[in-house]
Amino acid sequence: MPARLRLTSLALVALVAACGDNAPALVPATASATGSTTASSTEGNTPTSTTKPDDGTTAPDQPVTTTAASTGDEPGTSGDGPGTTGDETGTTGETDTEDEPLLPGCGDTPPADFHAEPSAPAEGAAVPGPSVDLEVTIGGTILADATAKFHLREVHTLTDADDFTIVILPDTQNYTQFPGNFPQYPAQTQWVWDHRNTDNIVAVLHNGDVVQHGNIEEIEWERAQTAMSTLEKTGTKFPDGIPYGIAVGNHDNGASFHDDVPNSTTLFNKYFGVKRFEDRAYYGGHYGNKNDNNWILVRAGNLDIVMVSLEYRGDLGQDPDVLAWARGVFEDHPHALGIVNSHHIVKANGDFSAEGKQIYDVMKKIDNVQLMTSGHIKQFRARRTDNYMGHKIHSMLADYQDLILPGEGCAGGCGYMRIWRFSPKKNQVKVETYSPSLDKSMTSDKEQFTLALDLSAATGVFEVVGQAAGPGAALAHTVSDLKPGATYEWYAIVKECGAKVTTPTRTFTVE
Template sequence: MPGPRHTGRREVLRAATVVAAGSAAVGITGAGSAAGADGHKVSAQGHKAGAQSHEASAADNVAAAHDRPAPDNPRFTLAVMPDTQYLFDGASINKEPVEAALRYVVEHARGDNIVFLSHLGDLVENGRPEEFAPISDAFRVLDRRGAGYSVLAGNHDIDARTDDQRGRTPYLDAFGPKRMRGTPTFGGASPDGYNTFHTFRAAGRGWLVLALDWRPSAAGIAWARKVVARHPRTPVILTTHDLVYADGAGGEARLSENGQRLWDELIDGNDQIFLTLNGHYWPAARTVRENAAGHDVHLHLSNYQDRYFGGSGMIRLYRFDLARNTIDVSTFSPWLLAKAPGRRNALERREVELTGADDSFSLPLDFEKRFAGFAPVVPRRPRPAARMLVRGTLAYWRFDGGGQDGSPADQALRVRDLSGRGNDLVRAPVPGSPADALRWSAEHHPDQPAHGSLRFEGGRPPLRGALLRTEKGAPLNTATFRSGFTVEAFFKLPADWASSRNAWSAILSRQGTLAAAGKEGDPAEPVATLSLSDGHALQWAVAPLDQDRNVTNWSHELPLGTWWHTAVVNDGRHTTLYVDGCPVARNPATSANGLTTLGLSWLLGGYEYDGALDQLFCGWIGDVRIVGRALPVGAFMNAHS
């Protein structure tokens, strides 16, 4: 559906915009070096790649070298594999669905940033060595790629009448600590070997997976509590075989008898446990319980052994998105997905993907709020001005040294240019405006160097508000930026910002019209402006030295009531507009070198049309920096490098 129509004189600028599309690679997963070749490699299309060979081994080594987790990507994926027991039942061995699922994980690791896989127990039906041998072989798909994963014993993997003190079993021989030590995420095991913990880094922080036995003993639970205590700031995902169940499809999950014990003795009192995953029962279900700290714990059951072909190697992907505060969940069979649609039988066609409310859903989760009790986000400290004076800084203004929060700024306000180049800002009079049209504020962007801003109360009609300008004779007034530039600003628009009052206000603009500069376009427009459109999108509209008319970059419409960082970067050839370090879509491919100047002032918070003040900014402006060269994103004022 097309967006809202924007009308007025700025239409001519929109028409002049040339869009250049771009793309960015996302994170990958897998770690460590490959340990050998995959004997029967299956692609996403289901084609076998042949027998074990030196060529396959080399390919695996190359893939493993490149498939590393993207630890700072705010999006990552946890893969979950529930009960596979019916595929490994005595003489009935069907390891292909599990192999296909594990290959899917490693082959899609890069695109989905899959950082870990958890098996939820009941790997096999009867706990026999001849059943564990083929599924153990299947898991070498992950071993060869150095991928992180966990397994745990279900009641069919061991003697169900025993707890984790049962001693040696075929399960422990196949998937015990000796094997797990070879994975990059293994953190340790309980002395009996049946309980393990695993850690990985994703979305810029550490995460911990507890993999608990079918029946953890008192010693096992005490061990788990110690593991959590040794990682006091780490969010924990608890995996075990038996925790919650539901009476029927669509029913809300409830704690089982064993689940109630785990809740009482481990989950309830450990706020770090925010998500639990279990199998054993069917149908799939979920619920939310409040722990002793008053926070939500999400309890999820997934098990598809009752479905066609023992669940067809179903996996569930938990796609964590910390930028959206959401976990998106999907459930499907990679084995069936890899088959050509025409080759699937009547029952397989029903099982490719499950779309029920408990199989495919989005879980809203404010991660920062949920983890605040044990890992509060420490506000970024102010950074001294000297650290912001990168090579080529021409002007740097910040507003943390003024009056008290909310107090009016002096009518004779002067803001020093901290670059030392003499580009001070002074307040310009706006007749009829109240004294508090410009106020000091303690508000600031969380990544802003200075913890302060100016609150501008601008708008029209009638035109009222405040602005600052560079003094006559300031070096910045005549700068042409032929070698490129970077213009940065932090700003926030109030929730009551309205197009009728506040449209086409400028954060920063340059005096002088296109007509006076001999440029084409709307003759009354200024030669440079960083403005907000009638739809509160950013507009960088300037007259480059090498063009006969102005060139415009546009952002998307920015939500109100939110602090933003913007940067405009010109490398001497083209200009790119960024919002919070991200390039926008409508960056023109048009050549753009330098900025036209008539030797007049730059305005902060003011915008002129036809040489007369036309609009005043409404909102907060934080640090502003102008550099006479193109800066990389990692050198922006909001960067964490």
Template sequence: MFIRQLLGILAAASLGVQAFSWPNDPYGQTELTRAPKGCWKPDSESKQFTLAVMPDTQYLYDENRIHPVPMEAAFEYVMSCNETRENIVFMAHLGDIAQNGLAEEYAVASKAFDLLDETGVAYSTLAGNHDIDSSTDDTRGSTPFLDAFSSKRFAHSKTYQGSNKGGYNSYHIFRAGGREWLLMALDWRLSNSSFDWANEVLSNHSSLPTIFTTHELVSPDTGKTEFSEYGEKVWDKLIKNHDQIFLTLNGHFWPAGRTHRTNSAGHRVDSHITNYQNRYYGGAGMIRLYRFDLEKNTIDVSTFSPWIHKLMKQGKANKLAKQEANLTSDANRFTMSVDFEKRFSKSKSTKSKRWDVKEVIPGTLAYWRFDGHKDQTRVSSKQTIKDLSGHGNVLVFHGANETSAHTMHWSSAHHPQQPGHGSLNFTGQKQPLRGSYFQTVDHAPINYATFEHGYTFEAFYYLPSSWNSDQNAWSSILSRWGTAGQANKTGAGVDSDEPIVSLSLSDDRELQWRVYPLHKNVGSTNWGHESPFDDWWHVAVVNNGTLTKMYVDGCEVVRNPQQWVPGLTTLNQPWMLGGYSYNGSIDQIFYGSIGDVRIVDRPLSIDEFLINSSAENKSPP
């Protein structure tokens, strides 16, 4: 390529013609210019805020035809809050990020999204038909798209709440206008299990105004905007019976259009197509802004290309670009009227409980508590438990041959120094295996955590006098799926079938922290003393990146090894609460009660533990 350009320049020079300079052509840039880091600091309490939407960018990432700069300019606009004064609180991409679903396409696109990650911008992505094999649903397994935009990418997002088992569907909760809003980001084609998952998410957040995003929903194919065949299925199975959904957004089709329907509760649901890939320069990184004004009860919508506006300021915009700077048709620039107070009277406008939890300290990766439920009521098989850290490490219920005598219940019982005034009562047994437990959703961020710089695991627990060593020994408070053998641990004393991390109770009710650290073949064990019956206890396991110590009610135990144990091995599989696996299968379920559980990615001092350090600690027996 360089030789051809050089020959062309020499030929032009010999003819006395000015040489053409490709590098100065703004339409020929194929690499990011690395926009300056933005200032993204939205005002979550202001009654005026903006949702940014970006549709199909696939023609900007098409095999060896790569042009990321328009997307970068759009992201720069989203980040540059001081200049735009838009108060952008969230950005949603509507799918078809790339044209062919190739790893090399996402390698470049991912760098553009890195700009948002570096600034902390809250955003969502979803798979369109060009991002994956369009003949598949969301059970398709691993793809280059998912490799680039899995839950691992969103681990540090304050809005990300979790994904379904396959990882292609997710949901976010963002704060704006003094209240919380739910945004669903759903795959090109949902499987039956994912429809169930989405319904459960919506049911669990029925008080939150909800924006529904997916790649295909409404279509202009008949000459007017109406639901596609697949869209009708989504309407019937998801949208119409969840009254909090007031707006749906999709790409895929063009031209842009809008329609509305009435849901089962008699309320209006607005549905919009947003897609500009057919226009000049593949849509030129076009974005749409939904400007909410909760005082005027309006949403003003506009559509434009920040990249073209940037070129116009520089005097570099060509004729076709200038025509695309702003789209002003009634499908692209309009105002919606929504009586927010009346429409969402069930929605609380107080601060999110998540932000009020003082136990979510710096470094908290997960925090689960179990208060707020009626005492001794059975835990539903569809129950999920929110991660109060805000990182989306949601717990989901799992049953193992439950009977009426072996079910899980909510309880108001708790450790006297426990922040949450509630617990889960487990009734597991080993022979035959009975009971139920919780585990993190697939692709939860904490499933991937390696804790190389240290950690603190805390839990409250209670053992009743009916605890039986034959049936209940070696059950876990907390454990990680994956065996030592699967992790290729081969050192002396290795049991290849045991889990790579577990906090369990021996047949003598001694706490055991058994782990396989990173970069080492041997396991490491911390032992506690015998746990007395019919009393609440707090356990903390603290690693400073080198050594690990166990504490019971803030008191250091004696059997802490002097062994270098950096980090924790992971096979990127879920954590279990109340479950223990052996040889890759569930083997034992906890018997007793578990209260608040917190995981922090740094070593805590005793006065930072969940227990009240100012109170007198119990003495170990």
């Protein structure tokens, strides 16, 4: 899928008018969102959560929460916090419910019994090629013409060459506040640039609290800009620099007592606002007219990765409209690896913060969101794994801002950052904690561990290969130029009178 897809307003209106599509409006890659996106679901029964001392690998029909937390002033020290419990809610149905007019003859509401299944070629079939007809059979109440959009990908064999890395920068406020600590910050970004090829680094995420005094000391933002500008150097592989996203922390927006202009992001947007990113291909967009909530999209081999950064809101709580917008971004990329970056998701004992719970309650219903990362809590590291109806999300806290190591002559965090090393072949991510300034790693099981993920989408990227529309019980599209001996997977999104169904994925091989 192209990273720089653009839709004009007229084209979008025409699409809605033609298809009766009530799906949430989404921001295409490199286009800025100018409003909120809403999404709704029907709540089901309320399962329970339990605490277990493992990584959260459980039976798919039992929602489970597991927690691993640690604290300590020195690398390697730890202390486990209590587990968590909580009430979780499920979703049923796949019908969008926005208040847009339906097509003539559709009635007042989308048909609840509308359904669609892939009918040809059969699962696992061998087709002669070089073309094949993809067909879906639809049923239920059909009040008007249905449309089917067909998605296809070639399935590739994964190797170690598909491995990639994402770097996480915890709170940098004590680097930007104190000149003596500052060199550790550009040392982090320089390490990223120097290792961009050897480690196949595809992105950087900053957990927020870039500075200490968000709207008071502009020099702190100038220092942050100096450090982050290293990532903006260009090369053949990175024509727009190394992709990065930043979450707004409580010190960045002056939340509570941290500033004389509470909840303002004037300086954040001056230095890391929309204008800084809008022409970069990896930049997906933002909510509203500021960059306080933003997202980026990168590709690692055949895997798309969507990373949404959400602003710290503290006592105000996360804005439901922003969470609906974020949900829409992830749902617009259903086969991408989804990552949430926000300043305060996990507490020191491994529990969710209030904001973290709000975020999780939305993200647990989105299958492709698998990782959430946060900082905020001084000198703590913690993690948890939540399994909701078979959907697992790993959430992590890392923040070294008050770490002082006199023997190493460092303070303010000593340059420690997180390195996420992904292996699609093994369906896992290995998390490391490393300081470029000290050239040392923390190696306790709280700082170095491996998590299981579903990275099967790395075997190939689904592309839209065509669509069909019309009355009747079947819709088909012919795909040409298939490769002999190749294996393909496909699915279709079928819509009719506001109802939307995503068919199961089917596989075929070309003879």
